[in-house]
Amino acid sequence: MSESHRWRVKPGSKVDLSDIDTRDPAGAPGDKDATVAASAALMDRLRVLQERLYAEDRRSVLVVLQAMDAGGKDGTVKHVFTGVNPAGVSVSSFKAPSHKELAHDFLWRVHLRVPERGQIGVFNRSHYEDVLVVRVDGLAPESVWRPRYEAIADFERNLAREGTTIVKFFLHISKEEQAERLQARLDDPEKHWKFNPADLEARDQWDDYQDAYAEAIERTSTDDAPWFVVPADRKWYRNWVVSTVLVETLERLDPRFPDPPEGLDGFTIE
Amino acid sequence: MSESHRWRVKPGSKVDLSDIDTRDPAGAPGDKDATVAASAALMDRLRVLQERLYAEDRRSVLVVLQAMDAGGKDGTVKHVFTGVNPAGVSVSSFKAPSHKELAHDFLWRVHLRVPERGQIGVFNRSHYEDVLVVRVDGLAPESVWRPRYEAIADFERNLAREGTTIVKFFLHISKEEQAERLQARLDDPEKHWKFNPADLEARDQWDDYQDAYAEAIERTSTDDAPWFVVPADRKWYRNWVVSTVLVETLERLDPRFPDPPEGLDGFTIE
Numbered sequence: 001m002s003e004s005h006r007w008r009v010k011p012g013s014k015v016d017l018s019d020i021d022t023r024d025p026a027g028a029p030g031d032k033d034a035t036v037a038a039s040a041a042l043m044d045r046l047r048v049l050q051e052r053l054y055a056e057d058r059r060s061v062l063v064v065l066q067a068m069d070a071g072g073k074d075g076t077v078k079h080v081f082t083g084v085n086p087a088g089v090s091v092s093s094f095k096a097p098s099h100k101e102l103a104h105d106f107l108w109r110v111h112l113r114v115p116e117r118g119q120i121g122v123f124n125r126s127h128y129e130d131v132l133v134v135r136v137d138g139l140a141p142e143s144v145w146r147p148r149y150e151a152i153a154d155f156e157r158n159l160a161r162e163g164t165t166i167v168k169f170f171l172h173i174s175k176e177e178q179a180e181r182l183q184a185r186l187d188d189p190e191k192h193w194k195f196n197p198a199d200l201e202a203r204d205q206w207d208d209y210q211d212a213y214a215e216a217i218e219r220t221s222t223d224d225a226p227w228f229v230v231p232a233d234r235k236w237y238r239n240w241v242v243s244t245v246l247v248e249t250l251e252r253l254d255p256r257f258p259d260p261p262e263g264l265d266g267f268t269i270e
Numbered sequence: 271m272s273e274s275h276r277w278r279v280k281p282g283s284k285v286d287l288s289d290i291d292t293r294d295p296a297g298a299p300g301d302k303d304a305t306v307a308a309s310a311a312l313m314d315r316l317r318v319l320q321e322r323l324y325a326e327d328r329r330s331v332l333v334v335l336q337a338m339d340a341g342g343k344d345g346t347v348k349h350v351f352t353g354v355n356p357a358g359v360s361v362s363s364f365k366a367p368s369h370k371e372l373a374h375d376f377l378w379r380v381h382l383r384v385p386e387r388g389q390i391g392v393f394n395r396s397h398y399e400d401v402l403v404v405r406v407d408g409l410a411p412e413s414v415w416r417p418r419y420e421a422i423a424d425f426e427r428n429l430a431r432e433g434t435t436i437v438k439f440f441l442h443i444s445k446e447e448q449a450e451r452l453q454a455r456l457d458d459p460e461k462h463w464k465f466n467p468a469d470l471e472a473r474d475q476w477d478d479y480q481d482a483y484a485e486a487i488e489r490t491s492t493d494d495a496p497w498f499v500v501p502a503d504r505k506w507y508r509n510w511v512v513s514t515v516l517v518e519t520l521e522r523l524d525p526r527f528p529d530p531p532e533g534l535d536g537f538t539i540e
Contacts (some may be wrong), residue, residue, distance in 0.1 A: 045354070049302070055459045055460075055463045055464075057463075074357065077355065077356065077357045078357065081355075081356045081357075082317070082353060082354065082355050082356065083352060083353060084352065084356065085347065085348045085351075085352050086351045086352065086356045086359045086360075086361050086392075087344065087347045087351075087361045087363070087394070088345065088349065089356045090356075090358045090360065091356050093357070100510065122356075123465075124332060124357065179539045180538070182539045183538065184537070185540045186534055186537055189530070190325075190527050192527065192528070192529070192530035193325045193326075193327075193527055193528045194529070195530070195531065195534070196323075198536075200359055200539070203539075209494065233289070257459060257460050257462065258463045259462070260456075260459065260462035260465070261465065261467065264456055264465070264467075267456055268453065269449045269452045269453045269456070269469075269470070269473075270449070
């Protein structure tokens, strides 16, 4: 049976993030150790499925990761995708857009990075920033950002039609958990480099961001490109959820090794 | 002590590929099992070094892989880089150039794919095809491809100056080993998809390719961007050699976690 439905936002349903417990390990196969072991098995499976997707060379998968700062986007990429052949995975991190990118429509730079056939593309942040930070910081008026929900849904539907399966994860952490993680970045010399003073400003806008996320998720969770809201305070649970959804998604795609070229049966290389 | 010198082509030296034994496991830490274990330890080390390179965000590493068909380029990517965080690795496979790419100089499409700061870029085939297949198949006259040795050396020197460390591997297999591997692709349903009838034509031009490789390596092995000729008939030895050279290269770069931002000592997140 599919586990994914547990975190999937049904198209058209209302999203209240304050109602979703960020620490609840619902459905986990056991305690932390058991769940980590289950995740390792899922990652092995992901490696095999990705190899077939690559060999098949007909379809692609796009994984979108969004979260508040310190929400675990980098950690998810590292834990879920290390172990998959990097020839079949492309990770794109979207930072503040460049001058040239801003000279285009907001989907332009994103479209350039969608995965080729046979590939899993991972977006660490994405076009959703254009209805998140842009809305919360007032970088564009509502008359500009509001129509983007529709633009995004159209864009994703058309990618899906052309063979890209899209899954989108919101890594949902509590404000308390964020404080702990940002503090750890300050206190640990090996994590200092991840600390960005601008994260404190975004933290002050916590409620506005939660509202912006809720509306974005509500308006763009479609059958073509569903959102999954992942309780992400516990990293081991978060990794297991993302791995579970990815493996179930790829199992449904069921990529196959292609048929052999014709006329080569019994052929001997000399 | 550095092991890498064993396979490194000294700038200005003569290259005779027929003189390099494709099966010789020189310098291996032991038999197959011992060497595989040593490679696993090197890959762990590579993961740690790559994380620091990424955190440091000042320099990049470009790995060029070239070989005859079935020489092990894909296998090397899979074995050496699976296990490294894919957020810090970008693999680029260069196939026959598109119409648009051919409308530019031969380095254009390659330049677009060089790694960003903090990244390891892996080229599965590369700009070297423009002095290999182009030469052997006569896709351009000698007056066009011969000056490219100099163009390549200039290009690589300038990348090096800007902070990209370049290492280039020629995976050297015997004609007999290629026959076995191509045959395996024909006979194994899970490998069929890798078989390309065009590989047989290139196989007929074996000696011409060996000559083209030898001259390319001779003319472009520089201190900035050395070539390593890897005896590659034994996959376990090949993986160990490539891992060894990469780890030694990154150890020499010695990437460090950056210093903390100033004025945040003792700061508490609220």
